[in-house]
Each structure stands twice: as structure tokens, then as C-alpha cells.
Amino acid sequence: MPELPEVEVVKKSLKNKIIDLSFRKVLINTNKLRYTINKDLNKIITNKKILSIDRRSKYILINLEKNITILTHLGMTGKFFLVDKKKIHSKTSFYYKISNRDKKHNHVIFFLNNDTKLIYNDIRKFGFIKIISTKDISKNKHLETLGPEPLSKKFNLGYFEKKASNKKKNLKNILMDQSFVAGLGNIYVNEILHLSSLNPYKSIKKLDIKDVKKIIYFTKKILKKSILEGGSSIKNFNNSDGKDGVxxxxxxxxxxxxxxxxxxxxxxxxxxxxISNRSTFYCIRCQK
Ligand SMILES: [Zn+2]
Incomplete structure (x- = not known):
């Protein structure tokens, strides 16, 4: 499942490749992803220019002119890739392969005005593509309850102490709570707690300032490192067997x-x- 760093790299790749382009048409090859795709998608976005691309948690927002935003989530197996007029495929992140065998899962094909196709492929169809109004982004049901971005300045010692002080959760659950901090998935939470030498079952009431500082420090550090590595290996993605799973x-x-x-x-x-139905890995000796 693509986690925050993978999604951030997708966002950066899309920024490099499709900003300022317009959509020529859209072909929808499925009746449903996680949600039914707006049947007017083609009509709504054709001839609209792509102005900017943002990420919030694991959602990607493609902002078009005329107050239109494409809100998308990659679910478990969603991937965006580009095919140019010479049929050269390029990936937008490092976590997947492009295989001819999976062609039947090319569910949405966006034709761009530079003769490139942006393809959304999703084997398990847990991802989605929605059209929302740009000015209502903050009120969107997927986005409105999200906590701060882990890489933002808002996710700091003061925030952690204030927000966590009256909660009874254990460490694993609080970091997985999307309204506490947005976009941390199971893998990264396991890694952060291991780096911080903290037990996932530890009650947040028992944390001291040093513990909280470690959590914040390692959260930012591991995410940044992953994004950097993903970003630097993206150069090699111009063929179907680019590096993946790094x-x-x-x-x-x-x-x-x-x-x-x-x-x-x-x-x-x-x-x-x-813990809460998710696999939790920890060292019985150094994570206290
Ligand atoms: Zn250990």
C-alpha cells in the first residue's frame, strides 16, 4: 500500500510532468473504483488547465482552473503513470511496476494536450477519483477531520502535549489516529517507535518530554529520508522494471x-x- 512518502513522490512527479497542461478527454473503463466515478468527468475536465498539485495525508489534489479539483486516493494498489506518444512509459513513484499483464486494470485514462496519457491503474480498486470544488476542499469529508501533516511545523512538541494529554490511548494507536497526525500508516508507525526505542503499548500518559521529542524527530526524519530516496531514484523510472520496493x-x-x-x-x-487489528512489530528489549 502506498504510504505518505510514496504519495508525496507521486505528487512531485505529477507536478514535474503535468502542470500547465490541459485535459483533452478522459476515458473511463470501469463503472466503479472505491466510489462510482462521476459520469460527467470527461465533460467537467476537458479543456481545463492543471494549475497546481497538492498532497494532504495520502490524498492527491489536482487543482484545475474554474474551481475544479480532482481528489484522488491510491487505496491499496492504485498507481499513476504516463505514456508518451512514442509509447514510452514513465512511473510516478517507486513502489510499483508497470506490467503489460495489468493493462486490464487501466481504469481511467486522461489524455493530455501534449499527446501524453496519464493512466490510473488499480488492481484492487480501493482507490478513488472524485471531482470536488476547490474552494470547498477544507470542508470535504475525507479531509476536514485530518490532523496536521507530520512534516509540517504544526506537528511539534507543544501540539503533541496539548492534543495527547487527555487521551488514554497507547502510542501505536495515537500515531495511527488520522485526526491526531495525518498520513502515518502502519509500516512507518512501527519504524518510528523502533527508532524512538519506545514500546507501542506504552500509554501516552507515561511519556516524558524526551520521549515526545524523539517521536517527533524520528517521524520527520524517516519520512524525509524516504521521500528523498524515492525522489532521487525516480530518474530511473523510465521503463517498466525501474527500481521498486527500495x-x-x-x-x-x-x-x-x-x-x-x-x-x-x-x-x-x-x-x-x-494492536487495533494491525500488525505491530517491536523489540522486546530496547523498546520501553
Ligand atoms: Zn532492540
């Missing part, structure tokens, strides 16, 4: 059940358990 191999705790802790000084073993 981060997957670098996880220090996620998926390492029963293996030795990756910290040099620690002889602990990684344990797997379930």
Missing part, C-alpha cells in the same frame, strides 16, 4: 518477526502482536 528492504523492524533487533547494541528479538 524502502521495503530497508525497514528496521516491520516484518521482522522473531529476528534479531537491527540495532547494533541490542540483543533483543522482534516480536509481532496485533
Amino acid at each position: 524502502f521495503q528492504q530497508q525497514f528496521k523492524v516491520y516484518g521482522r518477526n522473531n529476528k534479531k533487533c537491527t540495532k547494533n547494541y541490542c540483543k533483543g528479538i522482534i516480536k509481532k502482536s496485533i
